[in-house]
Structure formats: structure tokens, C-alpha cells
Amino acid sequence: MIYFDNAATSFPKAPGVADAIARFIAEDAANPGRAGHRMAVRAEEMLDALRLKLARLFNVSKHNRIIFTLNGTDALNMGIKGLLGTSANDGHVPHVITTVLEHNSVSRPLQSLADRGVIELTRVECDDDGFVTPADIEAAIKPNTRLVIMTHASNVLGTVQDITAVGQLVRERDLLFFVDAAQTAGVVPIDIQAMNIDVLALPGHKSLLGPTGTGVLYVGERCPRPHLDHFNPWREGGTGGDSSTPTQPPIWPYYLEAGTPNTIGLAGLAAGVDYVIEQGIENICKHEQQMVAKIIDKFKNDERFTLYGTHDATKRVGTLSFNIAHYEPSDVGTILDDSFDIAVRPGLHCAPYTHKQIGTFPAGSIRISPGAFNTDEELDQLIDALDQIAG
Numbered sequence: 001m002i003y004f005d006n007a008a009t010s011f012p013k014a015p016g017v018a019d020a021i022a023r024f025i026a027e028d029a030a031n032p033g034r035a036g037h038r039m040a041v042r043a044e045e046m047l048d049a050l051r052l053k054l055a056r057l058f059n060v061s062k063h064n065r066i067i068f069t070l071n072g073t074d075a076l077n078m079g080i081k082g083l084l085g086t087s088a089n090d091g092h093v094p095h096v097i098t099t100v101l102e103h104n105s106v107s108r109p110l111q112s113l114a115d116r117g118v119i120e121l122t123r124v125e126c127d128d129d130g131f132v133t134p135a136d137i138e139a140a141i142k143p144n145t146r147l148v149i150m151t152h153a154s155n156v157l158g159t160v161q162d163i164t165a166v167g168q169l170v171r172e173r174d175l176l177f178f179v180d181a182a183q184t185a186g187v188v189p190i191d192i193q194a195m196n197i198d199v200l201a202l203p204g205h206k207s208l209l210g211p212t213g214t215g216v217l218y219v220g221e222r223c224p225r226p227h228l229d230h231f232n233p234w235r236e237g238g239t240g241g242d243s244s245t246p247t248q249p250p251i252w253p254y255y256l257e258a259g260t261p262n263t264i265g266l267a268g269l270a271a272g273v274d275y276v277i278e279q280g281i282e283n284i285c286k287h288e289q290q291m292v293a294k295i296i297d298k299f300k301n302d303e304r305f306t307l308y309g310t311h312d313a314t315k316r317v318g319t320l321s322f323n324i325a326h327y328e329p330s331d332v333g334t335i336l337d338d339s340f341d342i343a344v345r346p347g348l349h350c351a352p353y354t355h356k357q358i359g360t361f362p363a364g365s366i367r368i369s370p371g372a373f374n375t376d377e378e379l380d381q382l383i384d385a386l387d388q389i390a391g
């Protein structure tokens with residue numbers, strides 16, 4: 001199978017990931033931090049080394065603020081509900097700004113908090129090229145605004161957002177900035193200090209090339225803030241270490257990291273992160289952008305195709321959505337799978353507000369997302385298949 005669905009999860013994984021998992025499960029797979037024996041210590045050391053590696057990658061100064069989660073959704077819920085979910089905010093209803101480009105893993109938890117009257121929510125639109133204008137975020141700020149939460153790149157359009165500009169204006173107003181880096185971590189440089197990011201959520205199984213069942217939440221030291229006065233542990237329970245306290249011990253990362261972690265998956269993620277660092281984030285990004293640029297160049301003036309988002313591939317990650325005239329996106333997906341052995345993702349991509357904005361709701365679009373390991377030959381086969389289907 002030719003795999004062009006890397007925005008959902010990367011495939012194949014980086015060389016070394018399967019071996020790291022096999023080695024860890026055979027030699028070190030004890031429960032970390034729960035016992036003093038040597039195997040438990042080795043498991044804990046592996047987690048700690050990965051925390052340090054990720055801290056360096058994202059320029060985090062305190063690696064104990066990096067929490068391991070089960071996927072991007074888990075990290076986002078832990079962050080959103082940790083900040084907003086259950087705290088008594090002195091009778092204040094905090095206002096939260098988000099965008100139409102969000103995945104349901106952001107928009108659903110926010111909407112359910114808004115429906116319960118816990119927060120007030122504003123959803124900022126994007127322009128025709130698929131970019132949110134930082135000035136529109138600024139214009140949405142109100143006296144009770146506490147948090148801006150947005151994706152670094154749209155998982156439908158692939159457009160990379162100007163989070164540096166947003167981070168700066170959010171910090172100037174003394175608000176919190178929460179970034180969903182699901183589509184960028186491992187493929188676009190992220191510097192939490194230069195970008196003024198307070199909370200960062202990401203999966204380990206996409207461009208960091210690790211296995212499913214892995215994710216990361218970074219919670220910066222500016223959390224909590226006035227009227228967001230607790231960072232609540234969304235998942236409570238066993239932490240190893242200090243078992244005596246009646247509630248979560250206020251020790252990072254254990255405060256948020258209750259339960260036995262997915263050490264086996266995280267051992268694989270460490271190998272994925274090593275590979276990404278070795279290859280260079282910029283080189284992987286360039287490879288994916290070149291693939292998207294070739295498809296855009298081929299079809300942008302072809303009236304059978306409608307391409308969504310900017311035609312400038314340098315402002316994208318390796319993700320492109322389009323439709324073919326007279327075809328349902330789901331039919332194109334099925335034909336590519338059945339007749340050409342090519343995997344893509346048709347539909348709404350868990351981002352209904354984005355599709356409403358670009359006029360493709362409810363059928364959605366066809367999304368292709370090349371990854372680090374796709375070859376030029378595979379790309380040519382995809383282009384040829386699309387041409388045949390449209391023809």
C-alpha cells in the first residue's frame with residue numbers, strides 16, 4: 001500500500017522504533033517509579049531521558065513540566081479541563097478565544113464547557129487562504145479573556161499559523177497561550193520561549209514518528225493565572241513516589257501523570273525523536289512541502305480540481321485538501337484504496353468548523369498527507385491515479 005495519510009498517524013515509523021520497543025519490552029518493562037528495584041529504575045530513567053530530549057527540542061527549561069499522555073486528544077483534554085474544567089473561578093466566567101481551524105479534540109471540550117456556562121467562547125474565522133489573522137484574535141479579546149487556544153497548523157488545510165505573532169500579543173495582554181501542535185511537532189520548529197507558549201499539546205505518533213498511544217503535554221510556569229487559579233489534575237490516581245497524600249501530590253510531572261504510563265510506546269517514541277533530530281526538522285519539512293508543491297502545481301489550473309488553502313507550499317505542512325468535480329470525497333477515497341492501493345483520508349477530518357468555513361461541509365474533502373518516507377515514485381503514482389479518476 002502507498003500511504004498518504006500521515007496527518008492521521010505517520011507510517012512507517014522511524015527506523016529504530018520497532019527495535020526500541022522490542023528491546024524495552026524484553027528487558028526493562030517494569031512499572032517506573034513504583035518500586036526501588038533496578039528494572040523500575042531503568043524504566044524511570046528512560047522516561048526522564050525522553051523528557052529531557054523533548055525539553056531540548058521545544059526549548060523547555062524545566063523538563064518536569066513535560067507530561068506523558070496517551071495521544072494528542074488526551075493532552076488537549078488534560079490541558080483544557082486542567083485550566084478551565086472544574087476550578088472555582090471566584091464567580092468569573094473566563095472568556096476563551098479559539099479558531100475555526102481547530103480539531104474536535106479542542107473544539108468539543110471547549111464547546112461542552114461553554115454549553116455548561118463554565119466559559120464564554122469566541123471562535124475566530126480564517127481567511128480564504130486558510131490563515132487566522134493575529135489582528136482578528138486581538139480584536140476578539142475582552143476584559144474577561146483568559147486564554148487563547150489554537151492549532152499551529154490546520155489538519156485540513158495544512159496551513160501553518162503565525163503563532164509567534166499571536167503568542168506575542170497574548171503575552172502583552174498577560175493572557176495564557178495554548179497551542180495544539182498535533183500537525184507540526186517534529187516537522188516545524190517550536191520554541192516555547194520565543195513563541196510565548198504557556199501550554200503545548202502534541203501526539204507522539206504523527207511527525208515525531210513514534211507509536212500510537214503516545215502524547216505530550218507541556219504546562220508552563222505561568223499556569224495558573226488569576227481567575228484560572230488552579231491547574232486541576234484531570235486524571236487522578238497512583239503516582240508511585242509519594243502515596244501518602246489524600247489527593248494528587250503537587251509534584252511535577254506526577255501531579256498530572258497518574259496511572260501506569262505507556263512505557264513501551266514511549267521507548268519507541270524516544271527512537272522516533274532521535275531520528276527526527278538526526279534528519280533535521282527543516283529537511284523533513286522541505287521534503288513534505290516539495291511533495292505538496294508538486295500536486296498543487298499539477299492541479300491548480302485544472303478545472304476538475306478544487307484545491308483548498310494557499311497555493312504557496314512553503315506556508316504549509318505536508319497536508320493538502322481538495323475535491324474532484326462530480327465526485328463525493330468518500331468515493332474518491334474508496335477508489336484510491338480499492339483500485340490503486342493508495343491510502344488517503346476523505347471526509348471532515350474531525351474539523352467541522354474548518355469545512356463549514358471553506359464551504360465543504362458536510363461531505364468534506366479528500367486529504368492527502370505525505371510523510372517523511374514517501375518517495376517521488378509514490379507521488380507520481382498518486383498524481384496519475386487522481387488524473388485517471390478525474391478523467
Ligand SMILES: Cc1ncc(COP(=O)(O)O)c(C=O)c1O
Nearest residue numbers: 071072073103105151155182203
Ligand atoms: C490538529 C489536531 N489536533 C488534535 C488531534 C488529536 O490527536 P490524536 O489523534 O493523537 O488524539 C489531531 C489528530 O489528527 C489533529 O490533527
